[in-house]
Amino acid sequence: MAKTVLIVEDDNNIADLLRLYLEKEGYEVSIAPDGLKGVKQFRELQPALVLLDVMLPGMDGWGVCRTIRAESKTPIIMLTAKSETEDKVQGLKTGADDYITKPFEMKEVLARIEAVLRRSGIEPEKASRKLVFDKLVIDMDAFELTVDGKKIPTPPKEMELLYHLASTPNRVYTRNQLLDEVWGFDYFGDTRTVDVHVKRLREKLEGVSDQWELKTVWSVGYKFEVAGR
Amino acid sequence: MAKTVLIVEDDNNIADLLRLYLEKEGYEVSIAPDGLKGVKQFRELQPALVLLDVMLPGMDGWGVCRTIRAESKTPIIMLTAKSETEDKVQGLKTGADDYITKPFEMKEVLARIEAVLRRSGIEPEKASRKLVFDKLVIDMDAFELTVDGKKIPTPPKEMELLYHLASTPNRVYTRNQLLDEVWGFDYFGDTRTVDVHVKRLREKLEGVSDQWELKTVWSVGYKFEVAGR
DNA sequence: TTTTGGGTGAACAATTTGTAAAAACGAAGG
DNA sequence: CCTTCGTTTTTACAAATTGTTCACCCAAAA
Numbered sequence: 001m002a003k004t005v006l007i008v009e010d011d012n013n014i015a016d017l018l019r020l021y022l023e024k025e026g027y028e029v030s031i032a033p034d035g036l037k038g039v040k041q042f043r044e045l046q047p048a049l050v051l052l053d054v055m056l057p058g059m060d061g062w063g064v065c066r067t068i069r070a071e072s073k074t075p076i077i078m079l080t081a082k083s084e085t086e087d088k089v090q091g092l093k094t095g096a097d098d099y100i101t102k103p104f105e106m107k108e109v110l111a112r113i114e115a116v117l118r119r120s121g122i123e124p125e126k127a128s129r130k131l132v133f134d135k136l137v138i139d140m141d142a143f144e145l146t147v148d149g150k151k152i153p154t155p156p157k158e159m160e161l162l163y164h165l166a167s168t169p170n171r172v173y174t175r176n177q178l179l180d181e182v183w184g185f186d187y188f189g190d191t192r193t194v195d196v197h198v199k200r201l202r203e204k205l206e207g208v209s210d211q212w213e214l215k216t217v218w219s220v221g222y223k224f225e226v227a228g229r
Numbered sequence: 230m231a232k233t234v235l236i237v238e239d240d241n242n243i244a245d246l247l248r249l250y251l252e253k254e255g256y257e258v259s260i261a262p263d264g265l266k267g268v269k270q271f272r273e274l275q276p277a278l279v280l281l282d283v284m285l286p287g288m289d290g291w292g293v294c295r296t297i298r299a300e301s302k303t304p305i306i307m308l309t310a311k312s313e314t315e316d317k318v319q320g321l322k323t324g325a326d327d328y329i330t331k332p333f334e335m336k337e338v339l340a341r342i343e344a345v346l347r348r349s350g351i352e353p354e355k356a357s358r359k360l361v362f363d364k365l366v367i368d369m370d371a372f373e374l375t376v377d378g379k380k381i382p383t384p385p386k387e388m389e390l391l392y393h394l395a396s397t398p399n400r401v402y403t404r405n406q407l408l409d410e411v412w413g414f415d416y417f418g419d420t421r422t423v424d425v426h427v428k429r430l431r432e433k434l435e436g437v438s439d440q441w442e443l444k445t446v447w448s449v450g451y452k453f454e455v456a457g458r
Numbered sequence: 459t460t461t462t463g464g465g466t467g468a469a470c471a472a473t474t475t476g477t478a479a480a481a482a483c484g485a486a487g488g
Numbered sequence: 489c490c491t492t493c494g495t496t497t498t499t500a501c502a503a504a505t506t507g508t509t510c511a512c513c514c515a516a517a518a
Contacts (some may be wrong), residue, residue, distance in 0.1 A: 098414055107449070111406045119414065142399045142454075143446045155506055156448040192464090193508055199465065218516065219463065305475065384495055422497055447505060448474060 003048035003122070004028040005113070007065060008038035010056055013185050014102075018051065020181060021106045022113075024167055025129075029222070035059030040066050047074065048122055049113060054080045069095035075116045079104070099139065103186040107160075131166050133226060135209035138163050145204070150206050157182070161197050165214070165224040174221040198222055232277035232344070233315070237267035237293060238308065239285055243331075247280065250335045251342075253361070257280060264288030268296050276303065280341060281325070281395040283309045298324035304345045332443070360395050363440035368394050374433070381433050386411070390426050394453040403450040427451055 005027045009015040010031075019029045030045055032038040035058045042050065050068060054061035065076055078099035097116045100109060129140035137146035140163050145154040154162075164182050165173065173181070175191035183189070202214055215225045234256045238244040241262075248258045259274055261267040264287040271279065279297060283290035294305055307328035326345045329338060358369035366375035369392050374383040383391075393411050394402065402410070404420035412418070431443055444454045 098409070108403060108405060111403050112409070115406055115409045115414070141401065143401045143449055144399075156446075157507065172313065189507095190509065192510085195464065195465080196508075199467095202465095216464070386496065417497060418496095421475090421499085425497075426479085428476065428478095445475070 002026055002028045003117070004045055005044070005049050005051060006030050006032065006038070006041055006045055006047040007051045008035065008061070009051070010034060011053075013180075014053075016078075017180065017185050018109065020111065025110060025145065032159060033057075035061070035064045037046065038064050038165075042068055042072075042074075046072075050074060050076045050114075051109075052076055052078050054078055065096055072168040073120075075120045075122075077112060077116060100138045103184060105184060129163075131145075131163065133166065133169075134209045136205070136209065136212065138166055147205060147208050154201075154204065157202050158197055161194075162201055162214075162224070165222060166212075169224050170227040172217045172221050172223040177221065194222070231255055231257045232346070233274055234278050234280060235259050235261065235267070235270055235274055235276040236280045237261045237264065237285065237290070238280070238282040239263055240282075242307075243282075245336065246335070250339065254339060255359075262286075264290070264293045267293050269302075271297055271299060271301075275301075278346060279303060280306045280338075280342075281305055281307050283307055284285055294325055306341060306345060357390070360392065360400075362395065362438070364438045365434070365441065367395055376434060376437050383430075383433065387433075388429050389451070390423070391430055391443075392449060395441075398453050398455040400443070400452050401446045401452040406450065423451070 003146060005022050005137050007015050007018050007022075007029060009031065010033050015031045015033075019031060030041055030047065032041045038050075038052070038056070039059070041094070052061050052064055056064070059067075061078055061080075065078065068076060070113070075097045075150045076095065078096045079102060080099055081102050097119070100112055131138040135148045136200070137144075138159070140159065140212045143156070143159060145152045145159060145162070160182050161178065175194040179187055179189065179191065180196050183193075198214060198216075205214060210227070212224060214228045215223050217223060234251050236244050236247050236251075236258060238247070238260065239262050244260045244262075250259060251258045259270055259276065261270045264285045265410065267279075267281070268288070270458070281290050281293055285293070288296075290307060290309075294307065295303060297303060304326045305324065307325045308331060309328055310331050327341050331342060360367040364377045366373075367388070368375070369388065372385065372388060374381045374388060374391070389411050390407065390449050393407065404423045407423050408420065412422075427443060427445075434443060439456070441453060441455045444452050446452060
């Protein structure tokens with residue numbers, strides 16, 4: 001039984017990105033584009049948690065927060081642009097359980113969601129962040145890559161890239177998709193960056209198994225191809 | 230005041246294994262190798278709970294169960310080899326509170342013990358806030374850190390941080406998670422605070438054992454890494 | 459063969475962490 | 489209320505690690 005997360009956010013890019021990640025982690029996700037719709041959806045869905053942008057058309061985040069808080073104890077995490085102490089104070093006064101400053105990393109968002117759910121006594125969705133393929137273990141809880149039984153020291157970006165590709169085997173991602181989803185929506189850089197990371201991953205994974213492969217799809221992007229699935 | 234668990238079990242291996250685990254959890258443990266001794270010890274000790282093997286020399290498990298039930302409501306968990314419905318029915322008829330099928334995992338046994346105690350209205354022994362690793366004892370009840378047999382005076386924040394990390398070995402925590410979970414979600418401060426505490430802990434734990442280590446995960450956070458788990 | 463996209467190594471840039479030292483804080487006692 | 493002492497937090501800078509770009513060459517499509 002998946003927990004539902006309600007995202008109240010008017011920026012589509014951010015909302016979609018959040019949805020993508022949360023769904024991958026096993027949450028049910030719903031998006032509301034403004035404050036009023038946020039409150040409405042909140043009442044309908046009774047989500048386990050609300051991710052709430054501060055800057056919103058119509059009713060702003062603080063208003064939504066107060067409204068929700070008036071009728072429920074559902075955990076609320078605010079998304080704010082500034083990291084001003086002022087905001088944090090206001091957030092706590094208005095009843096938010098935590099707040100995250102943009103730009104944020106997915107890692108952080110997931111960690112905070114888990115922490116808040118745990119604090120609220122709700123069991124966090126314990127989607128194990130661990131993928132196992134023949135001779136390959138990608139463990140994002142320990143942040144460890146195990147190849148053929150041996151731990152291979154692997155930098156964070158490579159881990160995240162591999163995890164991302166491998167969590168949807170056989171699906172092709174364009175470089176831009178990967179930059180959005182792994183590097184973050186606010187990243188502006190050369191797409192060749194992806195190539196280099198893929199290359200370094202390939203060095204680590206070379207000739208380990210014939211069950212899977214980091215494959216190039218010419219003129220499209222990359223995929224983690226798994227035999228027989 | 231530790232709760233006592235009486236184990237009635239003729240197989241020494243199993244009995245000792247159970248004892249080991251239960252003692253680590255803070256229970257007092259007594260072992261009886263056959264049914265008659267089981268009943269005798271039960272009367273003497275008045276344990277909070279009985280773990281009872283079905284296959285026993287002398288009086289079998291059912292007999293012991295009936296005898297105990299005739300004179301007390303003390304919770305009884307049966308250990309049975311088969312998972313036959315027959316056994317289950319018999320068990321419930323004879324008054325057992327739960328039953329566990331061999332081979333069992335310790336985690337499961339502990340969970341059931343707690344569940345049964347809770348159901349019986351008896352407070353389950355609250356998880357002892359004491360962690361033991363090779364040469365390292367983190368005792369949050371006494372608020373003491375013992376390294377290689379020697380007590381090391383350690384300030385509270387360091388104790389809590391270490392305890393938190395060590396209670397989920399190998400799991401990476403981000404600095405923000407640690408601030409949330411150790412310092413409190415309403416803490417206003419710099420993430421580097423964590424670094425400094427980690428550094429001080431490392432000074433205390435330096436070169437003590439190669440079984441564990443306070444490890445940095447670059448760009449992510451810290452973890453308490455334990456070999457071979 | 460031409461054109462476009464990808465692989466690769468290495469230089470360079472950026473980020474993150476270790477660390478020492480100073481400042482701030484807080485409880486206990488005067 | 490002030491002082492003191494141990495603890496915690498902040499700060500600043502050096503060191504380590506990782507991320508990015510670039511140029512050149514090769515491979516794949518057309």
